[in-house]
Structure formats: C-alpha cells, structure tokens
Amino acid sequence: MHIHRYEKLWLIIGTLILVVFLSVLAVQTFFLEMGPPSHAETMDPESVRDSEMFADAELTEIGDNEYEIAMIAEMFTFQPGDLEIPAGATVHFTLASPDVTHGFKISDTNVNVMVVPGHISKISHTFNEPGEYLILCNEYCGLGHEYMANTITVY
Amino acid sequence: MTQPIREATAPHPGTEVNEEAVTGIAKRDSRLSSANLYIAFIALLIGGTAGLLQGFVRSGFIELPSWISYYALLTAHGVLLVLVLSSFFSIGYLYAGTSRVLGGLTDKTLVFGWTGFGLMAAGTAIASFFILSGDANVLYTFYVPMQAHPWFYVGLAMIVVGILSNCVGMFVTYQSWRKRNPGQLTPLFAFFSNAVFVLWVFASLFIAVFVVGMVIPWAFGWVPTIDPMIGRTLFWAFGHTLVNIWMLTAISAWYVSMPKIIGGKVFSDSLARVAVVILVVANVPGGFHHQILDPGLSTELKFLHVIQTFMIIFPSLMTAFAMLATMERTGRSKGVTSLLGWWKTLPWSDARFFAIIVAMFAFIPAGLGGIINASNQVNQVVHNSMWVTGHLHLTVGTTVVLTFFGVSYWLVPYLSGRKLTRSLNKLAILQTLIWAAGMLLMSGAMHINGLLGSPRRTADTSYGGHSAAADWALYETLMAVGGMILFVGILLIMYIWIRLAFFAPKGTTEFPIGEDYREKDRSPLFMDRWSIWVALSVISIAIAYVIPLINFATGHSPGSPPFLMP
Numbered sequence: 001m002h003i004h005r006y007e008k009l010w011l012i013i014g015t016l017i018l019v020v021f022l023s024v025l026a027v028q029t030f031f032l033e034m035g036p037p038s039h040a041e042t043m044d045p046e047s048v049r050d051s052e053m054f055a056d057a058e059l060t061e062i063g064d065n066e067y068e069i070a071m072i073a074e075m076f077t078f079q080p081g082d083l084e085i086p087a088g089a090t091v092h093f094t095l096a097s098p099d100v101t102h103g104f105k106i107s108d109t110n111v112n113v114m115v116v117p118g119h120i121s122k123i124s125h126t127f128n129e130p131g132e133y134l135i136l137c138n139e140y141c142g143l144g145h146e147y148m149a150n151t152i153t154v155y
Numbered sequence: 156m157t158q159p160i161r162e163a164t165a166p167h168p169g170t171e172v173n174e175e176a177v178t179g180i181a182k183r184d185s186r187l188s189s190a191n192l193y194i195a196f197i198a199l200l201i202g203g204t205a206g207l208l209q210g211f212v213r214s215g216f217i218e219l220p221s222w223i224s225y226y227a228l229l230t231a232h233g234v235l236l237v238l239v240l241s242s243f244f245s246i247g248y249l250y251a252g253t254s255r256v257l258g259g260l261t262d263k264t265l266v267f268g269w270t271g272f273g274l275m276a277a278g279t280a281i282a283s284f285f286i287l288s289g290d291a292n293v294l295y296t297f298y299v300p301m302q303a304h305p306w307f308y309v310g311l312a313m314i315v316v317g318i319l320s321n322c323v324g325m326f327v328t329y330q331s332w333r334k335r336n337p338g339q340l341t342p343l344f345a346f347f348s349n350a351v352f353v354l355w356v357f358a359s360l361f362i363a364v365f366v367v368g369m370v371i372p373w374a375f376g377w378v379p380t381i382d383p384m385i386g387r388t389l390f391w392a393f394g395h396t397l398v399n400i401w402m403l404t405a406i407s408a409w410y411v412s413m414p415k416i417i418g419g420k421v422f423s424d425s426l427a428r429v430a431v432v433i434l435v436v437a438n439v440p441g442g443f444h445h446q447i448l449d450p451g452l453s454t455e456l457k458f459l460h461v462i463q464t465f466m467i468i469f470p471s472l473m474t475a476f477a478m479l480a481t482m483e484r485t486g487r488s489k490g491v492t493s494l495l496g497w498w499k500t501l502p503w504s505d506a507r508f509f510a511i512i513v514a515m516f517a518f519i520p521a522g523l524g525g526i527i528n529a530s531n532q533v534n535q536v537v538h539n540s541m542w543v544t545g546h547l548h549l550t551v552g553t554t555v556v557l558t559f560f561g562v563s564y565w566l567v568p569y570l571s572g573r574k575l576t577r578s579l580n581k582l583a584i585l586q587t588l589i590w591a592a593g594m595l596l597m598s599g600a601m602h603i604n605g606l607l608g609s610p611r612r613t614a615d616t617s618y619g620g621h622s623a624a625a626d627w628a629l630y631e632t633l634m635a636v637g638g639m640i641l642f643v644g645i646l647l648i649m650y651i652w653i654r655l656a657f658f659a660p661k662g663t664t665e666f667p668i669g670e671d672y673r674e675k676d677r678s679p680l681f682m683d684r685w686s687i688w689v690a691l692s693v694i695s696i697a698i699a700y701v702i703p704l705i706n707f708a709t710g711h712s713p714g715s716p717p718f719l720m721p
C-alpha cells in the first residue's frame with residue numbers, strides 16, 4: 001500500500017485539528033461543567049402526576065435569586081403553566097413526562113433537553129435579559145404538538 | 156451457476172431488436188435491479204409531493220383537508236425517502252454493478268434478491284397504506300410509547316427482513332466469486348457492495364430486535380409496556396448505520412465510476428478500501444449523537460460517542476483527497492501543466508459527472524454541519540431545530556440523492572438497453588442545477604431558521620403570534636419557495652427516468668468501472684477477509700452499546716403503556 005506524501009500531510013493535519021477540537025470539547029465537558037444535560041434518575045411515568053415531586057409543584061426560591069421548579073411535560077402543555085421570575089434569576093428545572101417523549105426548549109437560550117417517559121431530566125439557566133420567553137416542545141408528541149408551549153416572563 | 160455477461164452489440168438494422176443483445180447485463184439480473192429502481196422512483200415522487208405540501212403548511216400557504224394531518228405527510232416523507240428510496244435504490248444499483256464486475260449474479264442470489272424485493276415491496280405498501288390512512292402518525296422515527304396501527308410495524312418489519320434477504324443474496328455472489336478466483340482481489344466495486352450489505356446486516360439487526368422483539372408484541376397488546384429509552388437507543392443504532400449505508404453507496408460511484416467517466420483511473424485501490432473499512436468498523440456506533448440531550452446517559456458515555464462519531468472524519472478526508480487527486484491526475488495525463496488548469500478539462504457538460512460533482516460540493520457544508528451537530532455543547536443550540544432538517548437535506552437530500560440521480564443517468568439506460576440522448580443529457584444538467592438551487596434556498600433557510608430557534612417537525616410555528624416566533628415566518632416562506640423549485644426537480648427527474656427506462660432510443664450504455672492506476676496501489680489480499688472487519692465492528696459496537704443497554708434493561712425503568720396516534 002502506498003500513501004502519497006501530500007495525503008500523509010493532509011491526514012496528519014486533519015488528525016491534529018481533530019485532536020485539538022476533541023480536547024476543547026473534553027475540557028468544556030469535564031472541567032467547565034458545560035456538558036450536555038445528562039441527569040440519570042428513573043420514575044414510573046404513570047406515577048408522575050401524583051408524585052410528591054411533581055403534583056402541585058410551584059416555583060420555589062431556594063437561594064439568593066435562585067429558583068427551583070418541577071414541571072410536567074404532557075400532551076400538550078407544560079404544567080404548572082406560565083412562570084414569572086426576576087431578572088438575573090437562576091432557575092433549576094426538573095422535568096418528567098407522564099405520557100410520550102417531549103422536548104423542552106426555551107427560545108433565545110440554550111435550554112434544550114429531551115423529556116423521555118421513565119426518566120427525569122434536569123437543566124438550569126440564568127435569565128439575565130428581561131422579556132417574555134417562549135417554552136416550546138421541540139419533539140413531535142402527537143397531533144397537538146404545535147400547541148405545546150408556555151411562557152416565562154423575566155421582569 | 157452464473158450466467159456470463161454477453162458482449163453488448165448494436166442491434167442489427169432491419170431485423171427485430173434482440174433485447175438480450177443490446178444490454179450489457181444478463182436480462183434476469185437487469186430485471187431485478189430495474190424492479191428495485193421502479194419502487195425507488197415512485198417513492199421519490201410520493202415523498203417529494205409530501206415534502207412540497209409540508210413546506211406549504213408550515214409557511215401557512217395552505218391548510219390541509221381534515222382527513223389528512225401534517226404529521227401523516229411528514230411520516231410518509233421520512234419513511235418513503237430515507238427508508239424506502241435509499242434501500243431500494245442502493246439494492247438496485249449495487250446488484251447491477253456487482254453483476255457487471257463479477258460476471259453475473261448467481262442463481263441463489265436471484266432467489267434471495269426476488270424474495271427480498273417481494274417482502275420489501277409488500278412491506279412498503281402496507282406501511283404506506285396505514286400512514287396515509289392516518290393510523291400511523293408517528294413519524295419515521297416512531298418513538299415509543301407513541302403507538303401506530305400494529306400493521307404499520309409489520310410493514311416495517313417486512314421491509315427489514317427483505318433487506319436481510321438481499322444481504323444474503325449479495326454475500327452468496329461475492330463469496331462464490333472468491334471461491335472461483337482464489338488468490339485474486341475482488342473488484343473494488345464488489346468490495347463496496349459487500350461493505351454496504353454488511354452495514355445493512357448491522358442496521359437491520361438493531362431495528363429487527365426493536366420492531367419484532369419489542370414493538371410488535373406491544374402494539375398487538377401481548378405485552379403491556381415498553382421502554383422508551385431502549386427504543387430510542389436501538390432506533391438510532393439503526394438510523395446512524397443507515398447514514399453510513401447511504402454514504403458508502405454514494406461514494407462507491409465517486410471512487411469507482413467517476414474516474415472512468417472523466418477519462419482517468421482509480422487513484423488508489425488500497426486507500427479506497429481502507430476508507431471503506433474505517434467507515435464500517437469505526438462509525439456504526441455513532442448513533443448516540445442523536446441522543447446527546449437525552450436523560451439517563453452519562454456525560455462520559457456521550458463523550459465516548461462523540462469520539463466514535465468523529466471517526467467518520469478520516470474516511471471523509473481520504474475521500475476528499477482521492478477525488479481531487481483523481482481529477483488532477485486525469486487532467487495532467489491530458490497534458491495540462493498549469494496549477495489548476497485540470498479543473499477546466501473535467502467533462503462539465505456530461506450530466507453523469509456534473510450531478511456527482513455537485514453532490515460532492517454539497518458534502519462540504521454537509522460535513523461541516525455534521526461536525527457542529529455532533530459537538531456535545533453546540534448540539535444544545537441546534538438539537539431538534541430546523542437546522543437539523545437543513546442538515547439532512549444537504550447530506551441525504553443532496554449529496555446522496557444527487558449522486559443517485561447521477562448514477563441513474565447510466566444505470567437506468569444500462570438496464571433498459573437504451574441510451575442517454577443529448578437532449579436528455581441537457582435536461583439532466585438542468586435537473587442538477589434546479590436541485591442545487593432549490594436545496595440551497597430550502598436548506599439555507601432551514602439552517603437559519605434553526606439558529607433562530609424554529610423547531611423541526613412542527614406543523615405551525617406561529618405560537619399564537621408570540622414575539623419569539625416572529626422572525627421565523629420569513630424563512631418558513633423561503634423554505635416553501637425552495638420546496639417548489641425542488642418539486643420541479645422531482646418532476647424533471649421522473650420524466651428523465653421514464654424516458655430512459657421505457658422510451659429512449661435503444662443502444663448500449665456502459666456501466667463505468669474505473670481501472671487502477673498502478674499495480675502497487677492494489678490492496679493486500681487480506682482486505683477481502685470480511686471476517687476480520689466484521690469481528691472488529693462487533694467489538695466497536697459492543698464498546699458503544701453494551702453498557703447503556705444493560706443500564707436501561709436493569710435500571711428499574713418501569714416502561715410505558717401505549718399512547719395511540721392519533
């Protein structure tokens with residue numbers, strides 16, 4: 001087998017770029033806590049609505065401008081409905097689905113996570129800019145999928 | 156028993172045309188390949204029509220009648236284009252090329268081929284019926300616990316079993332040739348074919364375990380629950396392998412046929428085979444990059460899969476090098492001495508070449524987009540947005556499909572014993588330009604809209620006039636306009652195909668197979684020992700999938716009851 005000199009060079013350059021690229025990703029993932037949302041906890045989908053964690057959940061302040069909320073993503077809404085928070089607040093979302101798979105995406109932010117029945121998903125975000133954000137379901141979940149949206153108002 | 160291919164001769168003037176004599180392929184082999192192509196093109200027409208309507212609905216141009224939902228159209232679009240079109244086309248094309256380079260298909264291969272064809276065709280008909288009757292609004296990914304009519308899944312299972320039968324058929328001819336030609340390297344085209352069908356086996360096994368082992372019993376109500384995470388994982392193990400299947404099928408034409416079309420030779424037989432082997436061995440387990448935002452998978456595991464996904468970069472870089480080197484050498488052999496003069500000597504007015512080189516160009520942004528999508532963090536920005544749909548239309552919708560169109564310009568007349576006339580060649584060039592323009596507009600608008608946040612797989616993205624959604628409407632409209640251009644392209648390719656298959660003047664068409672440049676670039680014989688590559692692939696698949704699947708199976712994930720769609 002014969003590899004042309006230029007091809008060797010081309011592959012070596014490509015490999016080096018790839019190594020640098022993967023190293024950046026690795027540093028971000030493992031040292032800067034920028035890894036993708038990967039919470040691992042299971043829950044019976046049929047018990048979500050009555051569970052302690054999700055039934056009658058509300059936005060609760062757990063620290064200095066830091067909030068927590070457990071939300072149910074179900075066909076075709078997010079419970080408990082629209083939210084209001086002050087600017088600069090960090091919100092920790094805990095999500096589960098009692099029915100099919102949904103997506104949880106907040107417009108104009110990088111909040112984006114899948115909500116798969118049987119598993120609990122978690123994601124956090126700090127809302128610095130005031131405004132009305134759209135929470136939308138970005139995974140097809142049935143014929144009413146396009147209506148599955150709520151808002152978060154940051155004041 | 157194999158049938159030798161007859162030397163093609165021109166029909167004798169004045170007497171009845173001897174069908175056997177005008178085609179360069181045994182009639183019985185050509186019939187099987189043609190049958191596969193019929194279904195591929197019909198799927199393209201129906202799937203393309205669905206795509207056109209999707210663009211119209213999303214942009215608000217039309218409202219669908221109450222008897223069909225947007226999601227039924229989208230299910231049809233996905234199933235017909237990514238599953239049906241690609242599988243039937245790859246089988247029709249690879250069987251024909253293999254028959255050409257190995258001197259005919261064996262009797263057994265034809266039996267397996269026709270059995271597979273029958274199963275796949277019947278499965279396609281059944282699945283399409285339930286999709287269009289509105290009983291399978293689950294999209295081509297059919298994520299459980301959404302549930303379609305049980306017979307929709309039976310249709311899918313038949314397609315998969317049919318594909319497996321075709322795999323056996325290909326292996327029979329390949330191995331029988333090796334037995335009859337000991338100590339000889341298999342022709343490069345046959346090596347590609349075999350690789351594609353090895354990948355089909357891996358892909359089919361994943362999806363067969365899921366559909367036959369889990370979904371069908373649950374859909375008929377024999378078992379009460381199903382695990383959605385195992386479902387997603389098995390689906391994407393299949394889905395990502397399918398991506399490699401398309402790519403390998405497409406690049407077989409780039410490596411083997413393109414050099415002959417431009418009047419050159421294969422750059423390096425051995426490097427081509429190395430690229431194929433890397434794709435088969437290293438990249439099957441890339442499927443988890445579709446699950447970067449899923450719960451229940453650790454960041455370490457996700458990172459491992461990012462690395463495995465990026466292994467595709469090596470064969471891609473090697474391919475880019477080999478293609479340009481082939482073109483340059485060909486130009487030099489024609490006496491070009493200036494640095495880039497060879498570029499001008501390429502046969503730009505030959506539709507076979509033109510479609511393929513435009514497909515190659517599309518792979519540059521398509522590949523870069525793929526790197527972006529698979530990068531852990533950035534995935535969070537684009538996941539499930541229209542960006543991804545834009546990416547799909549560049550990869551499979553342009554790189555792969557335009558290569559298929561380019562292949563059709565010789566494959567279809569080769570099979571029908573006809574000729575691509577000058578006027579059809581012109582139309583084919585026009586078709587390529589239309590397709591490129593339509594995709595540039597549609598896919599470009601999709602990419603931008605995705606970055607702005609517009610979700611994919613959503614019939615209406617106005618969200619009651621919410622301000623966050625206000626910017627999306629313009630791009631939804633551009634997508635619809637791009638879709639109209641593409642639909643013209645589909646009508647044009649249908650016309651060209653019908654002419655080439657049934658009406659164009661009789662004559663001999665060559666199936667271009669490039670020769671090697673130099674003897675020393677040939678591969679060592681062990682490259683043909685597929686047992687090595689299959690064993691390595693199994694190891695790499697095990698590294699990727701054993702841990703998560705065991706985790707899910709034992710993780711007290713309680714399982715989900717069905718939710719019927721609609």
Ligand code: HEM
Binds near residue numbers: 295
């Ligand atoms: C007339 C040509 C085409 C048009 C107008 C078109 C249009 C569309 C549109 C508007 C969508 C987005 C639907 C949504 O997410 O809401 C879509 C999705 C898609 N298209 Fe096409 N398309 C065309 C051809 C193709 C071809 C040739 C392929 C591949 C062979 C393809 C593969 C896909 C795939 C894989 C999806 C994603 C399906 C899903 O998310 O379930 N399309 N297409």
Ligand SMILES: [Cu+2]
Binds near residue numbers: 073074075102103
């Ligand atoms: Cu949803």
Ligand SMILES: [Cu+2]
Binds near residue numbers: 138139146
């Ligand atoms: Cu949804």
